[in-house]
Amino acid sequence: MPKKTRRRARAANVTVNEWTYLPDILKKMRGLSREEVHIGVEGEGEGAMIAAIHEFGSVKAGIPARSFIGTGKKKAQAAISKLAKAGVNEIVLKNQTATGLLIAIGAIGTNRVLKNFDKIRTPELSPIYAKRKGNNKILVQEQKLRDSITSILVRRGGR
Secondary structure (H helix, E strand, O other), X not given: OOOOOOOOOOOOOOOOOOOXXXXXXXXXXXXXXXXXXXXXEOOOHHHHHXXXXXXXXXXXXXXXXXXXXXXXXXXHHHHHHXXXXXXXXXXXXXXXXXXXXXXXXXXXXXXXXXXHHHHXXXXXXXXXXXXXXXXXXXXXXXXXXXXXXXXXXXXXXXX
């Protein structure tokens, strides 16, 4: 017997009254569905390759995965959800735009990914590499990689 899938729905409670104009609200909400936030590493090919090796590991080079983007985004989900709920109400009240909300979400996500990047401790460095490097800290010499972590707005599906 298959296990039941547990699903959680999050809703933003929006109050519509005689001062709100529903077609205007729907038009503003469409802005949220036209764009999305991407959080990751931006830069040239070599930087992307280094980020991918750190994120997923490399069997050929003997480098274990040290996910900093995926785990950072997971750690940011609660804060992003809270901001999105409040942001939808602000859009309805005409205090914020959809693009402004998405930029704020990207900033929170990027901040959490950077914090996660700084806290990576496992898996440990190999003793040979740690001796050559001079310390046991992971990803410390990758300041260029850390500086390339960013968020951008991307149009969905070319609409």
